[in-house]
Amino acid sequence: MTVIPVKQTASLTAEELRKMQAYWQAANYLSVGQIYLLDNPLLREPLKLEHVKPRLLGHWGTTPGLNLIYVHFNRLIKRHDLNVIYVAGPGHGGPGLVANTYLEGTYSEFYPNISQDLEGMKLLFKQFSFPGGIPSHVAPETPGSIHEGGELGYALLHAYGAAFDNPDLLVCCVVGDGEAETGALATSWHSNKFLNPARDGAVLPILHLNGYKIANPTILARLDQEELEALFVGYGYKPYFVEGDDPETVHQLLAGTLDTIVAEIKTIQQDARINGFSKRPRHPMLILRTPKGWTGPKIVDGIPVENTFRSHQVPLAELASQPEHLKLLEDWLRSYQPEKLFDQTGKLIEELAELAPQGDRRMGANPHANGGLLLKDLKLPNFRDYAVEVPNPGTTTAESTRIMGQFLRDVMKLNLDRQNFRVMSPDENNSNRWNAILEVIDRVSTAEILPTDDHLSPDGRVIEVLSEQMCQGWLEGYLLTGRHGFFSCYEAFIHIIDSMFNQHAKWLKVTRHIPWRRSIASLNYLLTSHVWRQDHNGFSHQDPGFIDHVVNKKADVIRVYLPPDANTLLSVTDHCLRSRHYVNLIIAGKQPELQWLDMESAIKHCTAGIGIWEWASNDRGSEPDVVMGCAGDVPTLETLAAVDLLRQHFPDLKVRVVNVVDLMKLQPEEEHPHGLSHKEFDTIFTTDKPIVFAYHGYPWLIHRLTYRRTNHKNLHVRGYKEEGTTTTPFDMVVLNDLDRFHLVLDVIDRVPKLGYTAAYTQQFIRDKLIEHRQYITQYGEDMPEIRNWKWQH
Incomplete structure (x- = not known):
């Protein structure tokens, strides 16, 4: 397949080009200002050290490319009345997305104190990566974001997830070339095999190749166009290429290419929606090559910065000790000519503000990026209609x-x-x-x-x-x-x-x-x-x-x-x-x-999240000698089988069975909203009786959740202790001492009144564990008394 050539003719009029270049400059200016400035937001006076933040945090390198794409999508949205959200894979491009949502007015609507004037701009700059402010990523605080990007690799997955069943939505997904090296992103390209244009929206992946990570070149940026084309054709895409370092040329090429891509997406969707889905189309994607740190300082201290890894984070640092860097910063900021972009009040001039879409068509205000606005309750059947009949606990499966x-x-x-x-x-x-x-x-x-x-x-x-x-x-x-x-x-x-x-x-x-x-x-x-x-x-x-x-x-x-x-x-x-x-x-x-609870009992038990199973206990009207706790289906089975053995061997022993459905009930109420009060916990588990707790997972979690409880000193937990192999189901619990026999031994060890009278039971249990081992090694399955056990009390 031959790569689609970019349009070489001018797609923008001279006036459109001038305005879009200026809008891009405004976004870049606001981005740099967020990283550096504490005061003097529009450089109405010479830049001084006290105007600069004492700690410089943030990332510049990817930001001008993100700003460029945002500006061009504003144009597309207005021209084609598109419904678009913007997913920024390079999460460190936070300044750019904040800048663009500020320019379009969304940011000030959500945060009225960050107004579109000089004072608002000052606050916009100060809050970025500043105590009490906002993070440096495209964080939840950023309007229009569904993807933070703190960890790289998931942008394209989020984009396709957003497009599924959203037929009118177009997701602009920018994939950074560093992010593209992650395993999750590499497999994400196959998401196109699950997108049905007849009923789903569209995703436009934009692979932004600016060449470098923090300190190294990126893999995909060092591939030539032929190899890149082969890679993405192999993934099932139709790749378009735009590259350059001259802004005017890149604006023209990008505008023409995006017009072509949008038309192609519409054609794919219209065909599938009119004629029905017949064959997976080759969805378009864009590979955009621009310099890393574009429009930033080209050389610092005699070392190249723009278009190198050195522009990844803060190109100019140590301003207090290197005054020449302060001068370079002022030159950099003034190169955007902010006096021509913002009026005397500090607001973006009207002819540029008009480039942004209006209302919900603004990418920062799109309701799809604030999904709760669109959320509708599911229609749910009555779960009671699916109930398993449980005439008696532990007798049906x-x-x-x-x-x-x-x-x-x-x-x-x-x-x-x-x-x-x-x-x-x-x-x-x-x-x-x-x-x-x-x-x-x-x-x-x-x-x-x-x-x-x-x-x-x-x-x-x-x-x-x-x-x-x-x-x-x-x-x-x-x-x-x-x-x-x-x-x-x-x-x-x-x-x-x-x-x-x-x-x-x-x-x-x-x-x-x-x-x-x-x-x-x-x-x-x-x-x-x-x-x-x-x-x-x-x-x-x-x-x-x-x-x-x-x-x-x-x-x-x-x-x-x-x-x-x-x-x-x-x-x-x-x-x-x-x-x-x-x-x-x-x-x-x-x-x-085995099934334990009929539906009405199950509802009551789940609503409470924890409860005494009276039908399995025999301590009503008296204090228990031991509390048998359990959480999980297999631990519940083994606990009840252990209680069965205890009743057979120690009929006078008072046993309380407590089952936990909602694990967070074990935490104190001050730690988790579902947690039991200390009084409630003490009522169920007592303040001084031994507790033998069979748990689904690693035992120490139960100790961690209950360490503040009065009776924690008497709590003994059995669970998984990293013993396993290919074996029988019952042998798995035996290997981890979670089986009924070990639970009975735990009770014998912890209930003083059993004393020497338990010797014969202990010997019986040891013999049973030996029988178990011999049986499974001979027959390859558990003993019939294990396989066929039922609750019979």
């Missing part, structure tokens, strides 16, 4: 996540016409037992579909791709622009998106305190194929540590649920789909397992 899948099937069905709900899974939808969803909608793919493929269609709404990062990034973009979704994953491999979760949780935390940011739908995870039932895949698939990672985040944005059976899972799922502005983590097994 079901696959909990399969039941959940039936509920989600009908969530999908009820919301198909709204096109606001998707499920994501890294090639594991059916493995995680969400098969039922495929009864109403297919998996999405715009590739060639063969007769042997299963439930595959360009109109699908189930997204499966073997990249957890793609699923996470798409879902984030989808939620941030006002929709709903669910992400199912094997528990061990959700760690692949640990840092992506970090960024999203931080975004939620910050936006909770930004009044104009509206709450979005919660990011919902189902982790299944979990540590205790990865006996077939072995040690590599056994890791419950994502819970610990989630709990590190601020309590006002994270929730962790461990429903022990299908009915509690249904109740939790319904709650999570209705919630707003959280990360909800649900861990539940997919294998056939």
Whole structure:
């Protein structure tokens, strides 16, 4: 395929070119001012050291390119009445996005104190990377942003997630050439295989090649045009190239190329929407080469700066000790001729202000970038209709996540016409037992579909791709622009998106305190194929540590649920789909397992988040001798089996069984809004009785959540302790001392009154553990008394 040549004829009139160049200069001036200036915002007097910030923080190198693109998209929006949001992959280009939203008026609307005058400009400059101000990234505080870019690699995923089911939206996504070296970004280019132009919006990826990272050249910038073309043609794109260092030439080439690209996008969409989707088109993309630090100082101290890595951050530093740098800074600022760009009051002159779109067409004011403005509640079926019949606790079996899948099937069905709900899974939808969803909608793919493929269609709404990062990034973009979704994953491999979760949780935390940011739908995870039932895949698939990672985040944005059976899972799922502005983590097994609670009991239990299971306890009307706590489906099973053994061997022992669904109930209420008061906790767990707690994950998390509790000294936690292999399900819990037999031994060790009378029981348990080992090594499965155990009290 031959690369499309850029237009060589002038696309802009002389007047358009003059104004756009001036607008770009204004954006560049405001960007430099944010990095450097504390006072004297329009240089109405000679620049002095006291006008400059004592600490210079920020990044200049990528900013002029981001400003250039913003100016040109303003033109496109006005010319074609486009609905556009701007995703800036180089997050360090924060000054540019702040500058442009200020110039278009959006910034002052959201922050009236940052007014479009001299005093407002002074505040605009001072607040940047300043205590009590705003971060240096394209942060949540920046109007029009859905992507902070603190960590590189996710811009294109967020862009495509925003475009899914948004037919009128065009996402301008700038990918920095440093960012393009990350694994997440490299796989993101394949997002075009999941975009259906008949019903989705469009993404215009702009690979901005300015040559350098912090201290090194970038990989893609050192490829010649032929190799770059081959790379992106191979990804399925139609690449256009614009490059240069002469502003007038670049403006003309960029304007003509973008006009061509927009026309091509419209043609692709019109064809698919009139004639139906037939074949994946080659979507256009733009590769833009401009100098790093363009229009900044060319040489400092005899060393080249512009178009080198030295312009990446602050090109001129140490102004106090090097007065010549202060002079260079003043020359740099004055080179933009601010006196011609802003009037006497400090406002952008009218003929330039007219270049910006109006109202919601401004990229900083686009409601898609403040997704809560567009968010509509899901239509939800009554989750009670999917209840598993539980005539008696622990006597019937079901696959909990399969039941959940039936509920989600009908969530999908009820919301198909709204096109606001998707499920994501890294090639594991059916493995995680969400098969039922495929009864109403297919998996999405715009590739060639063969007769042997299963439930595959360009109109699908189930997204499966073997990249957890793609699923996470798409879902984030989808939620941030006002929709709903669910992400199912094997528990061990959700760690692949640990840092992506970090960024999203931080975004939620910050936006909770930004009044104009509206709450979005919660990011919902189902982790299944979990540590205790990865006996077939072995040690590599056994890791419950994502819970610990989630709990590190601020309590006002994270929730962790461990429903022990299908009915509690249904109740939790319904709650999570209705919630707003959280990360909800649900861990539940997919294998056939005993069911404990009927639906009404499950609702009450989940509403409380924690409770005494009276039917499993025998301490009513008296003090317990021991409290048996549990959180998670397998720990619940092993706890109840241990209680069964205790009743058989010690019928006079008073046992209280406490099950935890909402893990955050264990924290004090002053630490988490779901936390129990100390009085409530003491009532349930007592202040002086031994507690044996069986937990799904790493034991120390329970200690961490409860260390302030009165009875923490008597708390003994069993959980995963990094022992695993390919073995039987019961042997997995035995390897980690979480099994019923070890739990009974724990009780014997901690209840003084059992004393020497427990000797025979201890011997019985040791024998059972030996029998277990011999049986599984001979037969390859667990003993019948383990496999067939039921609750019979």
